[in-house]
Amino acid sequence: MSDRIANAKLRDKVMSAEEAVQFVNHGDKVGTSGFTGAGYPKALPAAIAEKAKAAHEKGQDFSIDMYTGASTAPECDGVLAEAGALRYRMPYQSDPTMRNKINAGEMKFQDIHLSHSGMMVEQGFFGEVDLAIVEAVRITEDGNIVPSSSVGNSVEFLNAAKKIIIEVNSWQSEELEGMHDIWTVPPLPNRIPIPITKCGDRIGTTYIEIDPEKVVAVIETNDPDRNAPFKAPDEISEQIAGNFLDFLENEVKAGRLTYDGYVMQSGVGNVPNAVMAGLMDSKFENIQAYTEVIQDGMVDLIDAGKMTVASATSFSLSPEYAEKMNNEASRYRESIILRPQSISNHPEVIRRTGLIASNGMIEADIYGNANSTHINGSRLMNALGGSGDFTRNAYISSFISPSVAKDGAISAIVPFASHIDHNEHDAMVFITEYGVADLRGLAPRDRVAKMISIAHPSYRPLLEEYVELASKCKYQATPHDLRHAFDFHLRMEETGTMMKQD
Numbered sequence: 001m002s003d004r005i006a007n008a009k010l011r012d013k014v015m016s017a018e019e020a021v022q023f024v025n026h027g028d029k030v031g032t033s034g035f036t037g038a039g040y041p042k043a044l045p046a047a048i049a050e051k052a053k054a055a056h057e058k059g060q061d062f063s064i065d066m067y068t069g070a071s072t073a074p075e076c077d078g079v080l081a082e083a084g085a086l087r088y089r090m091p092y093q094s095d096p097t098m099r100n101k102i103n104a105g106e107m108k109f110q111d112i113h114l115s116h117s118g119m120m121v122e123q124g125f126f127g128e129v130d131l132a133i134v135e136a137v138r139i140t141e142d143g144n145i146v147p148s149s150s151v152g153n154s155v156e157f158l159n160a161a162k163k164i165i166i167e168v169n170s171w172q173s174e175e176l177e178g179m180h181d182i183w184t185v186p187p188l189p190n191r192i193p194i195p196i197t198k199c200g201d202r203i204g205t206t207y208i209e210i211d212p213e214k215v216v217a218v219i220e221t222n223d224p225d226r227n228a229p230f231k232a233p234d235e236i237s238e239q240i241a242g243n244f245l246d247f248l249e250n251e252v253k254a255g256r257l258t259y260d261g262y263v264m265q266s267g268v269g270n271v272p273n274a275v276m277a278g279l280m281d282s283k284f285e286n287i288q289a290y291t292e293v294i295q296d297g298m299v300d301l302i303d304a305g306k307m308t309v310a311s312a313t314s315f316s317l318s319p320e321y322a323e324k325m326n327n328e329a330s331r332y333r334e335s336i337i338l339r340p341q342s343i344s345n346h347p348e349v350i351r352r353t354g355l356i357a358s359n360g361m362i363e364a365d366i367y368g369n370a371n372s373t374h375i376n377g378s379r380l381m382n383a384l385g386g387s388g389d390f391t392r393n394a395y396i397s398s399f400i401s402p403s404v405a406k407d408g409a410i411s412a413i414v415p416f417a418s419h420i421d422h423n424e425h426d427a428m429v430f431i432t433e434y435g436v437a438d439l440r441g442l443a444p445r446d447r448v449a450k451m452i453s454i455a456h457p458s459y460r461p462l463l464e465e466y467v468e469l470a471s472k473c474k475y476q477a478t479p480h481d482l483r484h485a486f487d488f489h490l491r492m493e494e495t496g497t498m499m500k501q502d
Helices: 017-023 044-057 074-082 096-103 114-122 154-160 235-253 270-280 296-303 319-327 347-353 387-393 444-453 460-470 487-495
Strands: 029-032 064-067 086-090 131-139 145-147 163-169 215-221 263-266 287-290 293-295 307-312 314-316 336-338 356-360 363-365 396-400 429-432 435-438
Touching (some): 017 215, 074 096, 145 154, 235 429, 235 435, 270 293, 287 347, 293 307, 296 307, 347 387
Parallel strands (some): 263 287, 293 314, 396 429
């Protein structure tokens, strides 16, 4: 038995996933650890999936509602979705099998701001939580949990659940202990301020305090996180990154930013990694991150001495960097802090840090409304994630995207966004490979030319054609011709491209 289970009573609860699945019942509401493919349960989801399959073969119902921090992995979200074991899921997903089930109407999914999700569970918005399944680096002598490579909503789930199952994963480095900063948001009403004024402030414990009496099973595992390699940035990603860095330089020239005062929040992917590669050779020093996810590029900035602190709730690392983190966690915990997502994404702290947010999008319209989640208005891609938390509360909010997708069939700049996650009141700056549309201080009609300037050249005439139609409408505050506002999307549905066909 692993010496990572230091509590004698909980050592007596060690069992296999196949044995522990007895505690999961049809209709249960289950909260699990996990965020961006890090720190999710590795063993029990497969056992739940098998239990569901066996029940279905007998003509019996078996499905659960599942809440997480964010995305998990094929061996969690994927196996459960494939087995038809999920009735409802929130607040974020990125699994292709699950996505297909949701879009086919075979499974319910609720897209929720990540900063809201834990509180909503703890306040009973979804009913009572039957079970929490949480991955740990170890269990302390007092029966408390040292989280692994993410924190997510684990604190709220553990507090709210009637029963707890802990997966102790020996693949995760024990030296992660000390990297976490666990502080629980006090109950309503009249909450005290969160005492974080700088990205590197530590205000809590290195473990999650739980009631050991609620623990019904402990499962030992030795399995890696979903650590997918990042693709090397392509030419377009590098152009977008260059435009973003030029924008930062212009903020310095305008006196709104200093070379040693950049606090960043960044989404995950090729373009953010290209931005971070560009920062390596920039004039910016003492960079700080107050964000959701730590990825390869941030680790490089820390190693180079360019980034002094990175605060997040999770990792999203390539296999090479995950191994590096496991081997050198004791060094990295001097500059990396993992917090509950109720803190990493909290509007109060985001506003206080004065960070510059940068997130991806599916499309934006000519007035500056952004769609992060749905293709052609109805087809879910992933979910909102924390982009809403950061966009509304950032000092400066930005969205970055290639100007087209699917070999030019889809334009990222459209007349009217087919689904709006971030409205014109929150989104400030849009960046593609064609430049920067800075919408700050501009009334709606004054934004149009800026947005068209960053569209792909092949779509600019169509956008200008729409603007001409809208200019003839009766009301000119934010003019739209509703007969043609979604022509781009209708053409996509009918012909497979937003371009007009001869």
